[in-house]
Amino acid sequence: MTVAIDRATGKRRGDRTPRPGLGRRLKDGYQKHWYAYAMIAPVAVVIGVLVLYPLGYGLYLTLTDANSLNTGRTIGVNEIEATYKFVGLDNYADILWGPTAYDRFWSHFIWTIVWTAVCVGLHFFIGLGLALLLNQKLRGRTLYRLILVLPWAVPTFVTVFGWRFMLADAGIVNSALDWLHLPTPAWLEDTFWQRFSAIMVNTWCGVPFMMVSLLGGLQSIDNSLYEAAEMDGASAWQRFRYVTLPGLRSVSSTVVLLGIIWTFNQFAVIFLLFGNTAPEAQILVTWAYQLGFGQQPRDFAQSAAYGILLLAILIVFTSFYRRWLNRNEQQLAI
Amino acid sequence: MSTTTAPANAPAEQTGTAPAARPRKVRGRGERSRAASLASHGILTVASLIALFPVAWLVYLSLGPDKDDYLHPGGIWSKMTLDNYAFVLQHTNFFDWLKSSLIVSLGTTVIGVMVAATTGYAVSRMRFPGYRKLMWVLLVTQMFPIAVLIVPMYQILSELQLVDSYLGLVLVYCSTAVPYCAWLLKGYFDTIPFEIDEAGRVDGLSPFGTFFRLILPLARPGLAVAGFYSFITAFGEVAFASTFMLSDTKYTFAVGLQSFVSEHDAQRHLMAATAVLVAIPVSAFFYLVQKNLVTGLTAGGTKG
Numbered sequence: 115m116t117v118a119i120d121r122a123t124g125k126r127r128g129d130r131t132p133r134p135g136l137g138r139r140l141k142d143g144y145q146k147h148w149y150a151y152a153m154i155a156p157v158a159v160v161i162g163v164l165v166l167y168p169l170g171y172g173l174y175l176t177l178t179d180a181n182s183l184n185t186g187r188t189i190g191v192n193e194i195e196a197t198y199k200f201v202g203l204d205n206y207a208d209i210l211w212g213p214t215a216y217d218r219f220w221s222h223f224i225w226t227i228v229w230t231a232v233c234v235g236l237h238f239f240i241g242l243g244l245a246l247l248l249n250q251k252l253r254g255r256t257l258y259r260l261i262l263v264l265p266w267a268v269p270t271f272v273t274v275f276g277w278r279f280m281l282a283d284a285g286i287v288n289s290a291l292d293w294l295h296l297p298t299p300a301w302l303e304d305t306f307w308q309r310f311s312a313i314m315v316n317t318w319c320g321v322p323f324m325m326v327s328l329l330g331g332l333q334s335i336d337n338s339l340y341e342a343a344e345m346d347g348a349s350a351w352q353r354f355r356y357v358t359l360p361g362l363r364s365v366s367s368t369v370v371l372l373g374i375i376w377t378f379n380q381f382a383v384i385f386l387l388f389g390n391t392a393p394e395a396q397i398l399v400t401w402a403y404q405l406g407f408g409q410q411p412r413d414f415a416q417s418a419a420y421g422i423l424l425l426a427i428l429i430v431f432t433s434f435y436r437r438w439l440n441r442n443e444q445q446l447a448i
Numbered sequence: 449m450s451t452t453t454a455p456a457n458a459p460a461e462q463t464g465t466a467p468a469a470r471p472r473k474v475r476g477r478g479e480r481s482r483a484a485s486l487a488s489h490g491i492l493t494v495a496s497l498i499a500l501f502p503v504a505w506l507v508y509l510s511l512g513p514d515k516d517d518y519l520h521p522g523g524i525w526s527k528m529t530l531d532n533y534a535f536v537l538q539h540t541n542f543f544d545w546l547k548s549s550l551i552v553s554l555g556t557t558v559i560g561v562m563v564a565a566t567t568g569y570a571v572s573r574m575r576f577p578g579y580r581k582l583m584w585v586l587l588v589t590q591m592f593p594i595a596v597l598i599v600p601m602y603q604i605l606s607e608l609q610l611v612d613s614y615l616g617l618v619l620v621y622c623s624t625a626v627p628y629c630a631w632l633l634k635g636y637f638d639t640i641p642f643e644i645d646e647a648g649r650v651d652g653l654s655p656f657g658t659f660f661r662l663i664l665p666l667a668r669p670g671l672a673v674a675g676f677y678s679f680i681t682a683f684g685e686v687a688f689a690s691t692f693m694l695s696d697t698k699y700t701f702a703v704g705l706q707s708f709v710s711e712h713d714a715q716r717h718l719m720a721a722t723a724v725l726v727a728i729p730v731s732a733f734f735y736l737v738q739k740n741l742v743t744g745l746t747a748g749g750t751k752g
Binding site for chain 1: 502562566594701705726727
């Protein structure tokens, strides 16, 4: 690669020309790019005010012992002053290695990792399989696609209700299993089966997105590549391995990352499926919500500290993921 | 093209009348053996049934008149009725919830898309210092677990007296909708040829003029996708809505549906009917735009 001369190309890492002074650079940058900055200003404001400010506030809360009893609030006409105090990193220490830290954090942490890995794995492989099937010439494939997108079309809170009817003790699933003389697990009560149901429902909800995205990716692969491969005598598996998979790479690395982020933070499925009844099946997000809003007194500080830990995990993960992609000469489509 | 690459289905059936010709027929590209085709249809049919069943089941249960009908669904056949729907529409807060859901979702949509459009354009066309950082920030905001924002937002909204107000909820949703819309729109703007911008600039338009006069009209489908995405996200959101909306006439559907469990003694037949009433228009809407939705979502990705 030659050194990029045009500043506007953006990729200037390793560019060693001496830099002018700070004031000069600011002025130049302003003149050259002011319209770009004007255009991103609205989003910068929204992110600053609605995201970064609450984030900073949340970060501050994690360093205090704030809960619903000692924060400032208004009851009728009485203003009650906030009385919580600064406690430093105590919350984090307590969460990570305090007494019963395993029961409160690490067990949920392990389950969250398992949940994310299993769900995204299932989403991806089922989605890829269905996308491959739908990408062939096949009678009725438009109809199949429309039906298969259905779980995505219906709002999650509606589908989860549907599943709760089906998984209830004497619901249709257990009736069917009973009829087949198979064991009828307590889907919504027993810890193992709660986790199983949660994964099942989330897989059901998440496959369409993967399927449709990968289908889009498949359709964008140039057909002549397949023709060329076939001319060279490549078998179906070899065509899949050496044409399809590389062709899908940029789509799949993006949707897998999005899938991981969304699944890791998946709130609705678990919250609506179990409410407060399943302490063992809560992933970190729902657990943090329960600390902050599902109990009395509400533990704001710990809840926010969980949030910061979750965010940190995701950011670290994404950085490594990006570095790994770059090492394999791939770009994330962002 | 040669005859062996003729369309898969039609000739195969026509040759059925002349079986002698069959064994010598060479399979063309994209054609499969009958077994493979059957297997594809089999798998897709099973998958479709799995996709369809929970929703169809919900619809079926919503027709049963008693609250325990979901436990013995066989009985529903003989006494199917639309009474549940009539009850929900007449005797619950259904229309209040509809109103709140629409206000909040449409508010989020309008603000989200308006604010995000210029940024999507800027990151698609311009390379300015801080560009990579901005893209990174847009991605990171996707990662914010509700737990980290919900507590401070609750505090902030209560200080601003915005708890239990539509505006408060719209603002909260904008924090997730705006970055994502910007990201989505960037992908869509990338698919519009840069030559159009250049032509506009040569003709003397400013960057803003180019954006408003040339690109925005061309990007209408992309804007629709981003808008729709914000709409369904806001419509289906549960955690913020159930924390910030306190009075039951201001509930959104996501919260209102849950209130059935406690308020109406787990009247599941009514819950099912409400769920169906909510799902039908949203799903119909979804089907209208789903093709564009996919293009929008993967536009950036497929370009590679």
